Amino acid sequence: MRRSRGYDPLHHSSENSALLVQILDTAREGGLAVFDLDGCLFDNRPRQVQIIREYASLYHCWELYKVEIHDFEDWSFPRTLKKAGVPDDVISLHYPALRQYWESCFFTSAYVRYDHAMPGAAELVRRVYEAGMKVIYLTGRDHQMREGTEQSLRRFGFPYDEPGVRLLTKPRADMEDTAFKEEAMETLAAYGQVRIYLDNEPSNVNLYKKYHADALVVFVETDHSPRPVEPLSSIPWLRSFLARPI
Secondary structure (H helix, E strand, O other): OOOOOOOOOOOOOHHHHHHHHHHHHHHOOOOEEEEOOEOOOEEOHHHHHHHHHHHHHHOOOHHHHHOOHHHOOOOOHHHHHHHOOOOHHHHHHHHHHHHHHHHHHHOOHHHHOOOEEOOOHHHHHHHHHHOOOEEEEEEEEEHHHHHHHHHHHHHOOOOOOOOOEEEEEEOOOOOOHHHHHHHOHHHHHOOOOEEEEEEOOHHHHHHHHHHOOOOEEEEEOOOOOOOOOOOOOOOOEEOOOOOOOO
8 A cells, every 4th residue: 555655845846846737727727626724735743743842841751852843754642752762661651641631732723823834835725716716725623723723824825815715614523524524515516616626634535536526636645544545546646835946
């Protein structure tokens, strides 16, 4: 099974650039462009580091200060801490409490403000919008995270307060993300035909390719859930939003 290689926001290649051009060419056809947020337009690893370092300061566990954003390769906390060089005995001692603290912070408006926009992401979405598409941000974040999400979109220059732009968040935190995104199709249909869809979760891109076979559905290669699902072979992979080398 081919697995995502993780975050590489400064990646550049001819294939990557060609896919970005294809996205902009498709945008000129009009319709809807649908974008996921976490792990797609936004890098939430700074949020993760912030939470871990807060815990480290509160409980004087200075070894946790070793954790950097590049240590996050998947959704496993213990693997992340181990990669950062945190000793096994410290992980065993602190992991349950750290996990509880993380859960109390991560899914809140206050902490989504620590996220960074992926390099080039706001510019791409802006160009898609200016080409004539409506833009929908379709996220697994729930309603209680909406305020912080709106602030982040505005702060980093994504189109948001303009006509034809909408943010769709989950009504309940316990609602499974793919189920929510499938349910959202009826809402999207009221706004137009989905022509572009970007997401970093294999099950989500597969779902939208199934229902929107003619759309340009793109898998954003950062991280994703540990479910044994890979994108359909017809779905292109986007490594970064940069069309030129940095």
